[in-house]
Amino acid sequence: MSKLVSGEIAEDFANYYYTSEQKSTAVALGVLVNKDGVKKAGGFIVSAMPDATEDELFILENRLKEAKPISQMLEENMSLLDIAKDITGDIDIQTLKQEEKTPKYECNCSKEKMARGIQTIGKEELQKIIEEDKKAETVCHFCNKKYEFSEEELKSLIN
Numbered sequence: 260m261s262k263l264v265s266g267e268i269a270e271d272f273a274n275y276y277y278t279s280e281q282k283s284t285a286v287a288l289g290v291l292v293n294k295d296g297v298k299k300a301g302g303f304i305v306s307a308m309p310d311a312t313e314d315e316l317f318i319l320e321n322r323l324k325e326a327k328p329i330s331q332m333l334e335e336n337m338s339l340l341d342i343a344k345d346i347t348g349d350i351d352i353q354t355l356k357q358e359e360k361t362p363k364y365e366c367n368c369s370k371e372k373m374a375r376g377i378q379t380i381g382k383e384e385l386q387k388i389i390e391e392d393k394k395a396e397t398v399c400h401f402c403n404k405k406y407e408f409s410e411e412e413l414k415s416l417i418n
């Protein structure tokens with residue numbers, strides 16, 4: 260007989276992703292314990308890639324709501340692949356083999372792109388920033404990379 264225990268760590272993780280990385284991320288963690296201690300522990304993190312569509316996110320969100328608790332999946336000895344299929348609803352799910360590809364977050368932001376973003380605030384606003392702060396810092400919404408612009412750089416953006 261095993262007891263299902265679920266902590267609030269998963270919520271904290273999801274909150275962390277949401278607040279610090281501005282990414283909507285689903286996190287689930289589960290631990291199965293018996294009298295000898297931890298029997299099984301596992302979890303998953305689902306994070307949308309920058310090119311995910313609203314429709315895809317909507318479908319995934321609903322799947323995650325309907326999915327059984329991760330602790331139950333562990334209890335049923337589901338494989339990682341089956342868990343992934345279950346929570347995404349994608350039966351044709353592809354796995355990346357470690358030796359072939361290492362998944363990582365990659366962003367195609369650049370200083371040039373950020374500069375174009377700054378320019379959209381308009382010359383007057385830009386002039387104000389130059390006079391008041393003498394520099395500007397922007398943060399990419401996707402990867403959180405910071406870009407700094409010096410007074411000279413900002414001046415060149417006005418022209």
Ligand SMILES: [Zn+2]
Pocket residue numbers: 366367368399400401402403404
């Ligand atoms: Zn970026």
